[in-house]
Amino acid sequence: MSKRPAAGPSRSQPSKRQRQEDDYMEIQDEDDVIPPSPPEDNSLIPRNATINFSALTRKLAEAKRAEDFNTSDMSALEIHRHQQSNLVSHIFMDQDFSFMHLKPDHASRPLWISPDDGLIILEAFSPIAEQAQDFLTAISEPVSRPAFIHEYKLTSYSLYAAVSVGLQTEDIIEVLNRLSKVPVPEPIVAHIRKCTETYGKVKLVLKHNKYFVESSHPDLLQKLLRDPTIQDARVISVQTDNSIRANTFTTSKAPVKGNLVIPGTNKEADKANDAASKGKTTDADLFTSVVGVEGDEIDEDDDNVHSFEIADSKIDDVKKRCNELNSPMLEEYDFRNDTINANLDIDLKPATVIRPYQETSLSKMFGNGRARSGIIVLPCGAGKTLVGITAACTIKKSCLVLCTSSVSVQQWKSQFLQWSNITDRQIAVFTSDQKEKFGGESGIVVSTYSMVANTHNRSHESKKMMEFLTSREWGFLLLDEVHVVPANMFRRVVTTIKAHSKLGLTATLVREDDKIADLNYMIGPKLYEANWMDLAAKGHIANVQCAEVWCSMTPEFYHEYLREQSRKRALLYCMNPNKFQACQYLINYHEERGDKIIVFSDNVFALEAYAKKLKKPYIHGGTGQTERMRVLQYFQHNPAVSTIFLSKVGDTSIDLPEATCLIQISSHFGSRRQEAQRLGRILRAKRRNDEGFNAFFYSLVSKDTQEMFYSTKRQQFLIDQGYAFKVITSLDDLVYRTRDEQLELLQSVLIAHEADAEPGSDVRASEGDLAGTITSKDFGPTRFPAAHRTTSSLTSLSGAQNMAYMEQNKSMNKSLAKSAANNSRHKLFAKRDREKVAARKEAKKAT
Numbered sequence: 084m085s086k087r088p089a090a091g092p093s094r095s096q097p098s099k100r101q102r103q104e105d106d107y108m109e110i111q112d113e114d115d116v117i118p119p120s121p122p123e124d125n126s127l128i129p130r131n132a133t134i135n136f137s138a139l140t141r142k143l144a145e146a147k148r149a150e151d152f153n154t155s156d157m158s159a160l161e162i163h164r165h166q167q168s169n170l171v172s173h174i175f176m177d178q179d180f181s182f183m184h185l186k187p188d189h190a191s192r193p194l195w196i197s198p199d200d201g202l203i204i205l206e207a208f209s210p211i212a213e214q215a216q217d218f219l220t221a222i223s224e225p226v227s228r229p230a231f232i233h234e235y236k237l238t239s240y241s242l243y244a245a246v247s248v249g250l251q252t253e254d255i256i257e258v259l260n261r262l263s264k265v266p267v268p269e270p271i272v273a274h275i276r277k278c279t280e281t282y283g284k285v286k287l288v289l290k291h292n293k294y295f296v297e298s299s300h301p302d303l304l305q306k307l308l309r310d311p312t313i314q315d316a317r318v319i320s321v322q323t324d325n326s327i328r329a330n331t332f333t334t335s336k337a338p339v340k341g342n343l344v345i346p347g348t349n350k351e352a353d354k355a356n357d358a359a360s361k362g363k364t365t366d367a368d369l370f371t372s373v374v375g376v377e378g379d380e381i382d383e384d385d386d387n388v389h390s391f392e393i394a395d396s397k398i399d400d401v402k403k404r405c406n407e408l409n410s411p412m413l414e415e416y417d418f419r420n421d422t423i424n425a426n427l428d429i430d431l432k433p434a435t436v437i438r439p440y441q442e443t444s445l446s447k448m449f450g451n452g453r454a455r456s457g458i459i460v461l462p463c464g465a466g467k468t469l470v471g472i473t474a475a476c477t478i479k480k481s482c483l484v485l486c487t488s489s490v491s492v493q494q495w496k497s498q499f500l501q502w503s504n505i506t507d508r509q510i511a512v513f514t515s516d517q518k519e520k521f522g523g524e525s526g527i528v529v530s531t532y533s534m535v536a537n538t539h540n541r542s543h544e545s546k547k548m549m550e551f552l553t554s555r556e557w558g559f560l561l562l563d564e565v566h567v568v569p570a571n572m573f574r575r576v577v578t579t580i581k582a583h584s585k586l587g588l589t590a591t592l593v594r595e596d597d598k599i600a601d602l603n604y605m606i607g608p609k610l611y612e613a614n615w616m617d618l619a620a621k622g623h624i625a626n627v628q629c630a631e632v633w634c635s636m637t638p639e640f641y642h643e644y645l646r647e648q649s650r651k652r653a654l655l656y657c658m659n660p661n662k663f664q665a666c667q668y669l670i671n672y673h674e675e676r677g678d679k680i681i682v683f684s685d686n687v688f689a690l691e692a693y694a695k696k697l698k699k700p701y702i703h704g705g706t707g708q709t710e711r712m713r714v715l716q717y718f719q720h721n722p723a724v725s726t727i728f729l730s731k732v733g734d735t736s737i738d739l740p741e742a743t744c745l746i747q748i749s750s751h752f753g754s755r756r757q758e759a760q761r762l763g764r765i766l767r768a769k770r771r772n773d774e775g776f777n778a779f780f781y782s783l784v785s786k787d788t789q790e791m792f793y794s795t796k797r798q799q800f801l802i803d804q805g806y807a808f809k810v811i812t813s814l815d816d817l818v819y820r821t822r823d824e825q826l827e828l829l830q831s832v833l834i835a836h837e838a839d840a841e842p843g844s845d846v847r848a849s850e851g852d853l854a855g856t857i858t859s860k861d862f863g864p865t866r867f868p869a870a871h872r873t874t875s876s877l878t879s880l881s882g883a884q885n886m887a888y889m890e891q892n893k894s895m896n897k898s899l900a901k902s903a904a905n906n907s908r909h910k911l912f913a914k915r916d917r918e919k920v921a922a923r924k925e926a927k928k929a930t
C-alpha cells in the first residue's frame with residue numbers, strides 16, 4: 084500500500100532512537116502517489132472491464148445469417164440473448180438489455196440487475212428505497228449513491244459479508260427477485276449460489292478457551308475433515324467411559340443473542356422489543372416489511388450447530404487450508420463463556436446513548452450473542468470512536484486499541500475516559516514517549532500500529548512492553564483507520580497479538596479487491612456500512628454544500644507554470660493571485676454570515692503566505708504545541724477569530740465542532756481520502772441541527788492546471804457518497820489586484836522555491852505535512868522557508884516597496900500570543916502595565 088518511501092528527515096530531526104521507535108506511521112494509499120500525467124481515461128466512475136458484447140452481437144448476427152447457428156458453442160446467457168434479441172438490438176449493441184422482460188408491476192419495484200457484472204441500479208426515490216438500501220448494503224458493495232439513482236455491485240466479498248451476518252442464499256435471491264423489475268438473471272443467481280455455497284458456513288469459535296470449528300452443516304465439517312491438515316489439527320476428546328469419540332461432532336444449540344444488551348442502546352425499547360426489535364429495519368424484517376414474505380415462509384436453518392475441537396497451535400494451518408478449500412472461516416468469540424480471561428469492569432456512563440446507526444452497526448457484530456470479527460464503515464465525524472468503545476463495553480475483556488498516530492492514541496484514551504466508567508488505572512498508553520501497563524488482571528492498552536509492528540531496534544522498555552502485549556490473550560483488538568494500514572504491518576500485528584475478536588473501523592473503505600481480500604482475511608468481512616446522505620438527512624452529520632471555485636491563472640503565473648517542472652508548478656498554482664482573491668472574498672463573505680472558517684493548505688509556504696497576507700492565525704507542523712492550543716482556543720471561544728489556516732496536521736486529528744466552513748487552497752494531489760477527511764471536520768458542526776443550516780466546503784482550483792485533474796479525482800469518493808460539487812467561475816476581485824502586486828508575489832514564489840531546491844535543503848521535506856496525521860516530528864521547527872526568510876528575500880529584491888508588504892504580512896499568531904499574554908497577566912500587573920503605558924504616552928506628549 085505504501086508506495087512512497089517514508090518521508091525524509093523530519094523537521095525536528097529526531098534522535099536515531101526516536102526514529103527507530105517512532106510511533107508514527109506514514110500512511111498512504113494509491114491516491115497519494117503522483118501520477119506521471121493524468122490518465123487518458125478521465126471518466127468519473129472507473130468501472131471494471133465488462134464482457135465485450137459487441138463482439139458477441141456480431142457473432143450472433145453472422146451465425147443467424149449463415150443459418151448454421153450451433154448452440155453448443157455458446158453459453159446459456161449467449162443463447163438467451165440470441166433468442167431474445169430483436170430488431171433494434173444492434174442499435175444499442177452491448178447496452179441492449181431488452182431481452183430481459185420487465186415484470187408487469189415493474190414500476191413499483193425499485194431495482195434492476197445487470198446480467199453481465201452484477202451491477203444493481205436502485206431508484207432511490209422509490210417509497211421502499213430505504214429498506215431496499217439496507218438490504219443492498221448488506222449483500223453488495225455501494226458504488227455510488229447520489230440523490231436519485233444508486234449503484235451497487237454484487238461481488239464475492241460482499242456476498243461473503245452477507246452470509247457472515249446471517250443471510251441465507253435462498254433469502255438473498257428471493258428478496259432480490261421481489262425488489263427487481265426484471266427476473267434476477269440466471270448468471271447472477273448462479274453467481275450468488277456459487278459464492279454463498281460454502282462462504283460463511285464455517286466458524287472458528289473460542290469457547291471455554293478451546294478452539295472449535297463450527298458449522299450448522301455437518302456434511303461440510305465432514306468434507307473439511309477429509310483434508311489431512313485439518314484432520315491432523317483435530318483434538319479427539321476422550322469420553323468419561325474412556326471410549327474415544329471419533330467422527331462424531333459436538334452438537335449444541337445455535338448461538339442466539341439472548342439477553343445480551345449492547346450498552347448505550349435505548350434500554351426501555353430494548354425490553355419492549357426483545358422479541359425482534361420490530362420497529363427497526365433489520366435484515367429479517369426486510370422479508371416482511373419490504374417484500375411481503377412472512378418470516379415463517381423462510382426456511383429456518385437447522386438451529387443446531389456441530390463442531391469439532393482443534394489444537395491452538397494449528398489454528399493458522401487450519402485457517403489457511405479452509406481458505407484454500409473455499410470455505411473461509413469466520414471468527415467468533417463466545418465472550419460470555421470465556422471463563423479463563425479475566426473480565427474487565429467497563430460500561431458506558433449512564434448518560435451515554437448511542438445513535439441508531441451506531442446501534443445497527445453493533446447489532447451486526449453481536450447479532451448472535453457472540454463477537455463477530457469484521458469491519459464497520461461509518462462516515463467521518465459519525466462517531467466511530469464511540470462504536471469501538473461500546474463494543475469494548477459489550478465484550479468486557481482486555482482490549483488493545485491500535486491507531487495511526489500518537490495524537491490519535493491520546494484521543495482514544497480521553498474518549499474512553501469520557502464515555503465509559505473506565506478508570507485511569509485501567510487504561511494505559513504505549514507510544515514512543517509513554518510505556519504504561521494497566522494495573523490489575525485486565526485493562527485497555529492504546530497504541531499505534533507502528534509501535535506494535537516494529538520488529539527491530541526496540542528500546543529496553545519497549546521490549547518489555549511488547550512482552551506484556553504478546554504474553555497475554557486479548558478479548559478484543561480494536562483497529563482504527565483499518566484501510567490505510569499496509570498489509571505487511573497488519574499481518575505482523577495480527578500474528579503477534581493473540582486476540583479473540585477484531586473490529587476494524589474506517590470511513591473510506593478502499594474497494595480494490597486485493598486490499599479487501601487482505602482485510603477480509605486478516606480481520607473479517609465488512610459488517611456494516613452507513614449511508615452519508617442518510618445520516619446527514621437525519622441530522623447526525625451536517626448537510627454540506629460543496630463547491631469548486633475556478634480561479635484563472637494570471638498571465639505571468641501561467642507563463643512560469645508552463646516553463647516549470649511539476650513540483651514548482653504546484654507552488655505556482657497554489658499561489659495564483661486570483662486564488663488569493665477568491666480566498667479573501669470567501670472568508671469575508673462567510674465571516675459576515677457568522678461562520679467559523681478553516682482554510683486548509685498542504686503547502687506550508689502557501690499557508691503562511693496566505694495567512695499573513697489575510698491576517699489570520701495558522702497552524703502547521705512547525706507550530707509548537709502551546710501556540711496550537713492558543714490558536715485553537717481563540718478560534719473556539721473568541722468571536723474576533725473566525726478564521727484559521729491549517730496544514731494537513733488538521734486533516735484528521737482536530738475536533739472543532741464550531742467550524743462551519745472549509746476552504747481548501749492546496750491539497751495532496753488526487754487523494755480521495757484526504758478530501759473526505761477534511762470534509763469530516765465540518766460534518767460534526769455543532770449547529771448542524773439548526774433549521775436550514777448548511778456547512779460549506781470550497782475547493783479553490785487554478786484553472787487550466789494539473790490541479791483541475793487532481794481536484795476531479797479527489798472529489799470522486801464524496802460524489803459517490805452523494806455530494807454534488809457546484810462550480811463557481813467568478814468572484815469579486817480583491818487582494819493582488821494590480822499587476823505590480825502580482826509580479827511581486829510571483830517573485831516571492833520563484834525565490835522561495837529556488838532557495839528550497841538548494842543543496843542541503845530537503846525538497847521532500849517541504850511536503851512533510853503532506854502525508855499523514857500529526858506526528859511527533861511535526862512539533863519541531865519548520866523545514867519550509869519560514870516567513871522571515873521569504874520576506875527578507877523580497878526585501879532584498881524589491882527594496883523599500885516591500886516595507887509595506889512586510890507590514891501587511893505580520894503574523895496574526897504573534898498578535899494572538901501578545902493578547903494571550905496580556906489576558907493572562909495578573910490584574911495587579913495589568914494595572915501597572917496600563918500605568919506605565921500612560922506614563923510613556925505623557926512623556927511622549929511632553930517632548
Ligand SMILES: Nc1ncnc2c1ncn2[C@@H]1O[C@H](COP(=O)(O)OP(=O)(O)OP(=O)(O)O)[C@@H](O)[C@H]1O
Pocket residue numbers: 436437438441461462463464465466467468469590735738760763764767
Ligand atoms: N452517540 C453519540 N452521542 C453524542 N455525541 C456523539 C455520539 N457519537 C459520536 N458523537 C460525537 O461526534 C463527534 C465525532 O465523533 P468521532 O470523532 O468518533 O468521529 P469519527 O467517526 O471517528 O470521525 P473521523 O473519521 O473524522 O475521525 C465527536 O464529537 C463525538 O463526541
